[in-house]
């Protein structure tokens with residue numbers, strides 16, 4: 001049973017993707033990405049978006065058999081709620097110089113598309129020659145910002161996500177649930193009770 005005890009899964013309504021399903025799909029995405037990165041003349045820079053993408057990033061890059069650099073940025077738009085503010089900010093900068101490089105942005109989830117649009121603009125300004133987006137989950141039903149990839153950039157995604165607020169496999173609600181090895185839907189009462197005052 002999910003969500004009935006006092007462990008990490010307390011408050012989970014149902015599981016959308018199990019640990020095994022995630023591992024299988026991440027391997028497929030990694031193989032697709034690796035084939036594209038091997039065709040480049042120089043190593044790509046894989047930029048994970050902290051904190052949500054940390055597990056996907058770790059699982060993905062170790063399955064990508066191609067030369068690459070890894071860096072992190074932090075983008076924040078949510079605070080502790082379940083609705084995006086619509087004005088994401090980059091609150092931690094890159095260490096690697098991306099000028100002239102092929103960049104792959106690794107995200108946990110593309111929802112409205114605001115965060116990824118903001119990151120693409122930021123990386124383009126830093127001179128990235130192409131920008132791809134590799135997201136673990138894609139929620140196309142909620143897209144309001146139609147982001148444009150740069151150069152030969154491609155869009156990779158693990159799963160299409162239904163229009164529910166999901167947690168686990170790196171994704172949080174109020175910084176909790178990131179350590180769940182699967183992705184689940186939170187019981188609505190877990191966050192509705194927080195917005196009543």
Ligand code: 5GP
Nearest residue numbers: 052084110111112113114115165166171172
């Ligand atoms: P966007 O800017 O595309 O609306 O959303 C970007 C960020 O919001 C995602 O990278 C993710 O961190 C967060 N987000 C969007 N939908 C969900 C969700 O269902 N669950 C969680 N935990 N975070 C989400």
Ligand code: MG
Nearest residue numbers: 049052108109
């Ligand atoms: Mg994110």
Ligand code: MG
Nearest residue numbers: 052078172173
């Ligand atoms: Mg979050």
